[in-house]
Amino acid sequence: MDVTPFIIRKATLEDTNGIFELYKRVSKEIGGLARIEKEISKTYIENFSYKSFDNGLQFVVTEALNEQAIIAEIHCYQLEPGVFKHILSELTVAVHPDCQGKGLGRRLFQTLLEEIRFNRPDILRVELIARESNSKAIQLYEQLGFKIEGRFENRINNGNNSFEADIPMAWFPSKTR
DSSP states (O other): OOOSSEEEEEOOGGGHHHHHHHHHHHTTSTTSSSSOGGGOOHHHHHHHHHHHHHHEEEEEEEETTEEEEEEEEEEEEOOSSGGGTTEEEEEEEEEOGGGTTSSHHHHHHHHHHHHHHHHOTTOOEEEEEEETTOHHHHHHHHHTTOEEOOOEEEEEEOSSSOEEEEEEEEEOGGGTO
């Protein structure tokens, strides 16, 4: 899949099917997503999309010649209760396996963080959690300004009687303006 001509834009409700197909594909890869393929449902996609539309952000990457072909997606949203309204959390990014390593994830993150920096003064913190074995992702997040805040030991069950840590990270827009 050649991703040279692509478009990054805010997601819409019409993107649900494309995001669903993307997540089904990415979830087939070990470590691609926290959820495995059988846990990906239209309801799951709709739920995080509605939360992102309501009080967060969601962007997709499409092929320039076929805007229905979603090749990457990122989203995050505010948590409840109200004491967390200054935080965007549950940040998830998915990039089609054929398109990984071409800078799309970085571009999606940059788009998201710029939107927060310039248009969301209410957001003072962005959170994500990365699987400890995903060193490329952790390195990317650090390059983007995320800081490691600890370790959740044995949080991820790899399904083969082995466990690994999740690495909580945060980005602070007020420190990067």
